[in-house]
Amino acid sequence: MPDTLFTKSIIRRPLLSLDFFKSLCLSNPSFPEIYRHLQENELFMNSVRMSSENFYQFLLDYDNKSPDKKKNIELTFYKYFSRAANRPTPFGMFSGIGLADYSQNDGTAIPHYEKKLLSKVDYHYLDGIIQEANENEIIKEKLTYTLNNTMYPIDSELVYIQKDVESVIKKYKKNSIENDEVMSSFLNFCVEGKSMAEIINFLQENFDVSEEESHAFFSELVNESIIFSNLNYSTIGKNFIPAHLLELIISEELRRDHPLLFDSLSDLYAFQNHGVIGNTLTDSVRSDLNFQSNVQISLDVVNNLKDALSVFEKLSQNSHSKETNLEKFIDAFNKKYGEKEVSLVEALDTGYGHHQGNNNRYTGSSIELNKVESLILKKSFEAIRNGKREIEIEKQELSAFTYRIPDTATQYCSYSIFKDSQHAGRKILNINFVSYASPIKVLGRFTENKEIHSLAEEIHQHQKKTIGPHFILAEIEHLPTYLAGHIVKREINFDYIIRYPNDAPVNDNQKYIDINDLYVNVFNSKIYLRSKKLNQYVIPTFSAFFDHNHIVNSPIFKFLLDVSTQYDEPNKNFIDTQNILNILGFSPQIRYKNHILKKAHWLIKISDFFKNKNENIDTALSLYKENASKLGLKKTFCIVDGEQELYINEDLPISVEIFLKELRKKNRLIVCEAIHDEYEPFFRDESYQSINLEIITPLKNKHFLTYTSQKIPEATHVLSKLYPFIHDCVYFKLFVNKDIASILLLDMIPYLKNLVDQGFISHFVFLYYYAPDFHIRFRVFSTQPVKFIDELNKILKEKISHIDTLQYDTYDREITRYHGDNILFFEKIYYWDSLAAHQILKYAPDSNIEDWLFCIKTALYYIDCFFQTYEDKLYYIKKIKDSFAVELGITSENNKDINRIILENKDSIDTVLSTSYWEMDEILEKIGLEIATNFEKPDIDDKEHQTFDLIHMHLLRIIKKDNRFFEYIIYCILEKKTKETYHRDRKNSNPLDVSF
Structure with a gap:
């Protein structure tokens, strides 16, 4: 084999x-x-x-x-x-x-x-029973309670994820509590599981409250999800609820005082352990269908499949990709945290996949075809001209087409087999799609079956072999919605499980990773999660199908799913002919040899079958065959809705009526040929009737993955770093007291500028950074890096009393800010911007104006460099300002403080904007000329990214603390000043227009 x-x-x-x-x-x-x-x-x-x-x-x-x-x-x-x-x-x-x-x-x-x-x-039923049991006083005395594992501190608060028990659809939301000494002592007490009695005793002894008050406080802790009981259900493993826990809470006392709850829990126990469906479960059991079959796939079919896939995979490459939430997160993470490794819950504090949703803007109605689509369109025109409904693809036609093999351990292909009526014994393969996700997702909910479980284990073992020694796979234990419970339940043996949150029951033989043990970093535009306790990178897995973008997904769950796509791509690859349909209204069947790579499809509009929306169905039914003939529709076809296909046959009036009603409701439909009516299905059932198998x-797919070749970082002392386009970059950090940082820079920058003038170094950049402690970062480019280090050490020796630590290091982060081939351009820009920042450090003390206010002038200039119209400027400024407002939690109340700061600095702002600083202005003119002459015109998204990066990096050269807060204030001022200039110019150009 x-x-x-x-x-x-x-x-x-x-x-x-x-x-x-x-x-x-x-x-x-x-x-x-x-x-x-x-x-x-x-x-x-x-x-x-x-x-x-x-x-x-x-x-x-x-x-x-x-x-x-x-x-x-x-x-x-x-x-x-x-x-x-x-x-x-x-x-x-x-x-x-x-x-x-x-x-x-x-x-x-x-x-x-x-x-x-x-x-x-049924998990909705199960949740109700669990909730009732958790509220029962007899049962509560036997439970153990542990601290919510999603908690993390921000300023004077503890932020955590709360489970909304009042919601019909399961929801998780962010909440917070005050982080004081009293609460801290309680949280330390509850790190290990405690009984209700132990917690109430602790509250009475340490909080000086009565027994009644301590019981009320305990209930509030549970209701607010600050602590969780160990009585809950799981989606992983054989049992919904651990058998020993059910045995513990099902008591004679419960039978006597709460017989209905006793019966429900007893029936759950009998169902889990013996498969008996008791009276209370009669209407609450959901079943999946499993076939034990003797179907065999010939190796000849497999060989033909691989041959067809060599063509299919090139045709199914999607070049119309959009920026993903993961890519946006990487960009935002780089800007906010740089090289810092951040706890997962902190990194997602602003929300993931919410305000970071896909924000690609529609740029026009034109259709841009990629190479694959151009080839298909050309062949489609020829087919239609010759009265054919199919096109043939030859392998040599695709020889110049590139194909990216995804960095995954596995793949799977969906296809059907038909008999070739013209050649006895020959088979026709109809390929539906190829996926580079783990095939375990297909099997997950059926793994209670021993054979299916065995195949899932075989695949899982292969996946474990492909990851490097620094990685582990960890299954996510999370129920995204009650309605999905029986769909995502899987019985597979996992080495590690990520509990999010830790309300799922614990199995004594299972190893777990807490969500607050996971830390985020970015290398080479990939996200890496690391368990601090294990000191291993963690690849989250979710071995069942569930929509990554489902509206009920909580931010952390969605993020973990998205991180897994770097190793396990969830999207199905198929030949996308949507643009062909938009142009022609029809896309022919695509064939390779005798195999079908894509069924014929039609785009049906409401006007094809209805004169107007008010025309009744009976009229449309009477004209159906005539109108279908005009479109070239076959007698039978299927309505396509995602993966669903609804069979329509003109000899079945009820199916045609459904088709017309759907068309009138949706205005347009995509339909495809009913392939099993065109060709005889190869497989039959016990009665020798054909089945759609x-x-x-x-x-x-691969035995070695690029993603998992990343090693756990170690402390390094490397003097130079090879960039894609630049050699000999020396990167060093000066850990100093922030109060003397400006003084140190006023000496260092002229020294480095002099080395540039002498040709000893080509250029340099600097900025302030805050993690793990405040320091100044320098990046210096020299063809003589070792000699430069010697020279640098001489000047630093003179200032050794002001420097806490000096580190030479590699630099792995800021490459992401250069947007591909623009690295050389941005290095020059950042060099001049560093010189501009140096001028501000000189001006501020003499003018008695806070240094950050000078950044308003440079920010306005940079915005002018990239945006020509007031509308574009204001759109960009408002977008960034609003993003900061969400991140910082700005409300109408705390915005008053910001307005007060702006008002207090009004005179200084006006002075900065009205004064010419000739040295800084000369530097800014060089930057503006460079942008105007040597940089290709970017699209709107690139403009926004590059403008933001330039302003953000400029501020990091000036502001020593709370940079995100001051960045928000600056954008508030930029919006106000740009609007003032806009209205003033508008009034001057049209003195009679007073509408503003």
Whole structure:
């Protein structure tokens, strides 16, 4: 067997066969006849009920409904029936999952699919029971309570993540408490688990409160999520709740005083340990469908698949990428923390994926095609001109196309197999997509099955082998929403689990990583999480499918998911023909040899079937065939909605009615050819009826990853650093008292400038930095770095009494500020900006004006360099100002203090802006000329990034403390002054316009 294969492939299939669905529907039966046939299928009816209890009750009461209600029931029922025969993606019991072996041939055994149910308790029900148990006085006495592990200090407060127990949908929100000595003593007491009695005794003895007050305070601590009990549910492992904990709380006393709660907990225990569904669980169990099958995949199919993938993967490269939240976080982290390693909860304090959402702005209505799309469009034109519905791709046509192999340990491919009617024995592969995510995500919720569990373990072991010695994999224990509980439940053996927050129960045999043990740093534009206790980099994993961008995701959960994408890419790669559809309204089937790489698709607009929105469905139905013929639509097709496909057949009036109603509701639809009507499916069920079987073949992608080659940083003393375009960079830090920093710089800058004039060094930059302690950073470029160090040591020796520490070091951070090939340009800019900052340090003491106020003048100048119109300037300033306001928690109340600071410095601000400082002005003119002549015009996002970086770095050369606070104040002043100038110029250009 090829070494890239794992031992099995995954199969997914609908509950019902295609032949059964078509034969029943196309025989033109009445709805009661169809319903009667399907009532006999217990799994199907239970799936309908599990999907919607309300619809299930409507269905039972069908005969008593009005004609309109009956019609709605029939339309919905058709969707369920179609789904159960056509769509293989697992959902309840409408479709399920199994495994397939590999063989040298196709096998001749009679097809066999034994159906098994994997049952789980509904997590919404489970949460209600857990909450009731946690509030029960008998049970509370037996529980242990531990401190919320998301707490971290900010100034005089402790900030933490609170679980909102009042919400119907599970939510987590940020909260804070006062960080005083009394609270600190309690938190230290609760680091290790304590009983309710121990906590109440501690409160009485240390807080000088009565027993009644201590009980009330204890309840508040629990309700505010400051402490968690050990009675909760888990999404990882065999049991929802540890068996020993259920045994502890199910008591005779509970049976006597709270019989209903006793029965509920007893039934949970019986279900977990013996699989018995008791009376209290009858309506609260959710089941997934598992097929034990004898399906075999021939190695010939695997070889053909690999050949087809060599073409598919080049065609599925997406060049229309947008900036991700992770990239935005990296940029923001670099600006705020530089090289500092920061605790995860602190790094995400401003919120992740909220105000940092994708902010790419729409720039026009034109369609820009990449190389792949241009090739497909050209071939599509030729196909349409020749009356064809498919195009052929030759491998040599793609020889010049580059292809990036993602840095992941695994990949998997989804495809179907059909018979080639023109060549007996030959198979046609239809590739759906390729993913570089872990195949364990496909298996996760089904891992209670032993065979599936074994395959997941095999894949997991390969992933562990591919990561370097400094990395560990850690599964995230977090339930994003109650509704997802039975979907993300997985039974896999993980070396480490990240508990977020630590309200999930603990297994004594499991190793855990607390969220407050994780620290964030950035190297080479990648985020690395490190466990301080283990001194290992941590790769978070989440071995189940859940939408990374789901609205209910909490910031830390979303961040951990996004960090995992650096190792485990979640997006499915498919051939994107959306732009082709926008241009032509049709994209042909794409083939390579005899394999289908993309089905034919049509873009349908409401005007294609309705004269206007008010036209009724009956009229559109009467004209359907005529209008479908004009578009070249086939007799059968599927409505495409993400991964879902709804089967439409013009001989099934109910399906056409659904299509027209969907079109009128959404105005436009994308549909694709019903491939299983064009070609005969290769696989059949026990009755030899054709089934829509999807195969997912997991593959080993890489055995060594670039991402995990990063080593844990050690203390280094390197004098030079090789940059992408620059050699011989000497980087050193002077740890000094901030009060004498300016005095030291007033001596150091002229000394370094003199070395530039002599040609001994080419240029230099400096800035203040605050971590781990205040210091001045220098970066000096010289072709004689060792000699420069000798010269530098001579002058520093004279100032040794003012210097706490001198460090020579490498520099790994500021490269991210250069935006690619612009590094040489920015080094020159930052050199001149350092000289400008030196001038400010000279001016400030003599003018009796605080140094930070001079930055308003330079900031306004830099904004003028990048933005020409007042509208663009104000848009940029407001965007940055508002971002700082969110970060700093600015409110109308504390904004009064900021306005007071601005008012107190009004005269100084006016003086700075109206005075010419010829030395500094000359330097700024050089910077402006450099930007205007030697820098390609950036797009709007680049302008904003580069303007912000230039101003931000300038301030770091002047402001010694609270730089983010002063940066916000400066942007407030910039907004005010720019508006004043705008209105003044507007009035002068049009004296009669007084609208402002």
